[in-house]
Amino acid sequence: MSQNKFNILFIINPISGGKKKSDLPALIDQFLDKEKYAPIYAFTEYIGHASELAEEAEKKNYDMIVAVGGDGTINEVASKLVHSDKTLAIIPFGSGNGLARFLNIPLNAKKAISLINTGKPQLIDTAELNGRKFFNMAGMGFDAHLSSVFAGNKKRGLKSYVELGFKEITTYKAQPYHIEIDGKEYDNSAFAISIANSSQYGNNVYISPKSSLTDGYLDVCIIHPISLVKLPILAFQMITGKTHQSSLVKIIRGKHIKIKRNAADAVHLDGEPLKLGEELEIKIIPASLKILTNP
Numbered sequence: 001m002s003q004n005k006f007n008i009l010f011i012i013n014p015i016s017g018g019k020k021k022s023d024l025p026a027l028i029d030q031f032l033d034k035e036k037y038a039p040i041y042a043f044t045e046y047i048g049h050a051s052e053l054a055e056e057a058e059k060k061n062y063d064m065i066v067a068v069g070g071d072g073t074i075n076e077v078a079s080k081l082v083h084s085d086k087t088l089a090i091i092p093f094g095s096g097n098g099l100a101r102f103l104n105i106p107l108n109a110k111k112a113i114s115l116i117n118t119g120k121p122q123l124i125d126t127a128e129l130n131g132r133k134f135f136n137m138a139g140m141g142f143d144a145h146l147s148s149v150f151a152g153n154k155k156r157g158l159k160s161y162v163e164l165g166f167k168e169i170t171t172y173k174a175q176p177y178h179i180e181i182d183g184k185e186y187d188n189s190a191f192a193i194s195i196a197n198s199s200q201y202g203n204n205v206y207i208s209p210k211s212s213l214t215d216g217y218l219d220v221c222i223i224h225p226i227s228l229v230k231l232p233i234l235a236f237q238m239i240t241g242k243t244h245q246s247s248l249v250k251i252i253r254g255k256h257i258k259i260k261r262n263a264a265d266a267v268h269l270d271g272e273p274l275k276l277g278e279e280l281e282i283k284i285i286p287a288s289l290k291i292l293t294n295p
């Protein structure tokens with residue numbers, strides 16, 4: 001590794017967003033400021049590999065680690081960089097790119113690479129659910145169910161995600177939840193509950209338009225049970241960033257959230273599904289990740 005340049009590791013997910021990335025190192029070589037940075041490239045080979053590479057890199061002489069992929073790849077890499085002095089950067093290559101869009105990182109690869117030359121690191125809040133980190137959004141109910149079905153789907157990309165969504169939404173039933181937010185209790189039946197650190201799921205679909213990554217709070221977004229005829233209204237409110245004014249969604253800010261449901265079920269952390277038990281505990285970790293943003 002270089003002694004007089006910034007050492008930068010690119011962790012590249014070759015399957016995210018359904019886009020090929022074999023020629024990406026050459027593109028990075030072309031657009032990265034080589035006077036300033038000494039780049040190293042690593043392609044992930046399996047689920048969890050990005051996390052292993054980031055953990056190793058955190059202990060080594062790297063100054064910056066770049067997650068090349070979507071929110072799932074960022075989650076794996078960033079989970080190992082919470083409270084680290086190393087900077088995380090993003091080249092968005094996902095299906096949704098929720099965190100990258102929120103941070104205003106260009107979706108164009110050349111522009112995202114150029115931003116690494118000039119961008120400024122900023123500390124953002126991160127969060128954890130039952131001890132597992134998330135950075136953009138966690139959720140349960142329909143969105144976790146959909147992530148879980150999408151993970152088993154052969155096709156990636158936005159089109160297949162939307163197609164699956166239409167199919168699954170017709171049969172999904174709302175669930176009851178007991179929710180405690182900073183000591184205050186609520187009993188709700190919900191179609192889905194999203195715990196928002198940023199404002200959007202990805203693809204500029206906003207569940208929590210007023211969320212901030214630097215306010216020290218999470219937003220608990222409870223989507224009320226909803227009939228199929230009202231779904232287009234909710235979809236319109238999400239696309240136009242109006243869910244904070246919607247009667248179909250209740251948004252409550254909090255730092256420490258406990259949720260009890262009737263049975264073990266799916267949750268998602270930044271779009272990656274897993275099955276967890278009935279009791280979920282979620283906490284904000286304020287100003288805990290150094291990340292490159294677009295000034």
Ligand SMILES: Nc1ncnc2c1ncn2[C@@H]1O[C@H](COP(=O)(O)OP(=O)(O)OP(=O)(O)O)[C@@H](O)[C@H]1O
Nearest residue numbers: 016017044045047069070071072073094095096097
């Ligand atoms: N070589 C690989 N083969 C199969 N899966 C991989 C490989 N490398 C990484 N993964 C997994 O790919 C999954 C999807 O990645 P990611 O979330 O970044 O993309 P996406 O789902 O297309 O985008 P987004 O989360 O923005 O919608 C992650 O769970 C990651 O662990």
